[in-house]
Amino acid sequence: MVLGLPFNFFWLISWLLLTPLFMWGAYRVEEPRALDNRPEQGGKE
Amino acid sequence: VNPSLVALTIISGIVTIGSLVGFFARFRRKMDLEQWTVGGRGFGLVLVWLLMAGEIFTTFTFLGASGWAYSKGGPVLYILGYSPLIYVVSFFILPLIWEVGRKYRLQTQADFFQVRYGSTYLSAFVALVGVVSLIPYVQIQVTGLGLIVEIASFGAIHRTTAMIIGFALVAGFVFTSGVRGVAWVSIIKDLLLLLTAVFIGFAVPHIYFGGIGGMFAALVRTKPGHLVMPGATKDLGHPWYVTTVLLISFGFYMWPQYFAASFTARSGRILRRNAVIMPLYAITMPLMFFVGFSALLIAPGLSNGDLSLLTVVRKTFPAWFLGIVGGAGALTAMVPAAIQLLTGATLYSKNLFRPILAPGMTDKQVAKLAKIMVLVLTSGALVLAIYTSKSLVSLWLLGSAGVAQLFPGVVLGLFSKRANTSGVFAGMATGITVVAFLMLTGRDPYFGLNAGFIALCFNFAVTAIVSGLTPMRAAGVDETLPALPASQSGSENLVNAVHEMVARPKSRDQNSVSDESR
Secondary structure (H helix, E strand, C coil), rough: CCCCEHHHHHHHHHHHHHHHHHHHHHHHHHHHHHHHCCCHHHCCC | CCCHHHHHHHHHHHHHHHHHHHHHCCCCCCCCCCHHHHHHHHHHHHHHEEEEEHHHCCCHHHHHHHHHHHHHHHHHHHHHHHHHHHHHHHHHHHHHHHHHHHCCCCCCCCHHHHHHHCHHHHHHHHHHHHHHHHHHHHHHHHHHHHHHHHHHHHCCCCCHHHHHHHHHHHHHHHHHHHHHHHHHHHHHHHHHHHHHHHHEEEEEEHHHHCHHHHHHHHHHHHHHCCCCCCCCCCCCCHHHHHHHHHHHHHHHHHHHHHHHHHEECCHHHHHHHHHHHHHHHHHHHHHHHHHHHHHHHHCCCCCHHHHHHHHHHHHCCCCHHHHHHHHHHHHHHHHHHHHHHHHHHHHHHHHHHHHHCCCCHHHHHHHHHHHHHHHHHHHHHHHHHHHHEEECCHHHHHHHHHHHHHHHHHHHHHHCCCHHHHHHHHHHHHHHHHHHHHCCCCCCCECECHHHHHHHHHHHHHHHHHHCCCCCCCCCCCCCCCCCCCHHHHHHHHHHHHHHHHHCCCCCCCCCCCCCCC
């Protein structure tokens, strides 16, 4: 048991919280690429 | 005071407020097909989030998840397995779908197939699969609504009567407000769902067992096999868990209403941001499981696991609180049902009836037919809800296995030029046939694997083989689609246009510079 939860429950619930963190990272990587390619934003294109 | 009167008065009050918000959401907006189905493509982060959360967290969350925790045990954890993964898939595919949707003014999922593959018959087949798969999903909401009112009235109002009243209201506000009305009612629905889920998820284990740890300890002592696979089932073991998680993760956004919700966004960036925050909402799921597991110890022997949450709430809290939970549950049924009906009706009218039977129909006539179809679909789901008795989760899995068969057509359509109409048609037909055969003959799971996943594997294989063996050129182009540049009027050029659009990052999010949230 971890924090009163069976381990498999704890593991699965922790991924509900960790996924947004990792996806925020992916978003930060993805967005500048889209912006860089937008000429109207002064992008590199 | 009569407790059933208190509970029913509060439920009626919440449903009335929700319905009024839905009715008034249309003010100062001309309700044409574009506004009715995709909200004028102007939704910012908040409205998209509300719409998606409103559609995704349904009676399945509220009653179905606790019901399976009660009646099946361990296998219910598949819901936590797929919950983060579906948003990862959506992060990568929804902005691309939005891009195609914006460029070609798409309103439905079948429109996407029409543009990508240039085949009216493929598009009509996709619409048919979507409508048929949506019926069990609407049925979930109808059944859930009936259960809520029946329990809250302590049996005074019969389930069938409750279903009919609730869905007359749903049909009413879909008629008048379209997708914008649904998004605004979601504000009340989501707020109530979150508050009640958090409260009862912690309060019920605390009141009876001193906390969540105490509840699990008591459950392990009383029913040691309930929390491990296959729980209270005979055949839902680890292979079923893994294949079901994979099937739902791939197929979740193939539900036509979630697919079409991406067209309401003002930009692809909003959809990416939405994918980042949506997993946090799924935290309501384990809370519902806690209530279901607690119910197994507090109120064992219920004939229908879907009754477990409401039975425990009625047993534990005063009537006014049962009214609030019932009201939240009723909106949780009505909001998704509204969008499901709206999507199903539009799919039928725009992508099935018009192109196949009445090509001369105007958009106005299509919108009128769609509103009539809302009534037809509502009646169909009502009849099924009254005469069949599958659990809410089983109904959902049935529909999910059907819509997941659209995944190869979408994903290969976005990322591969080679996928063609013949391949996708053959793959989809194979997938649907396999899943229908396995499910209708009671072979789900089959050798321990989810039947829908087996069908999806066949579907992918057939799509790839047939696409590889047949020429790339698609069948034809629908004349009712928005005019394309002359250079793109051939179906082969359409394939190239869609592919290039999603492959080149430079064209993405052109309109997403500012004003992202509302």
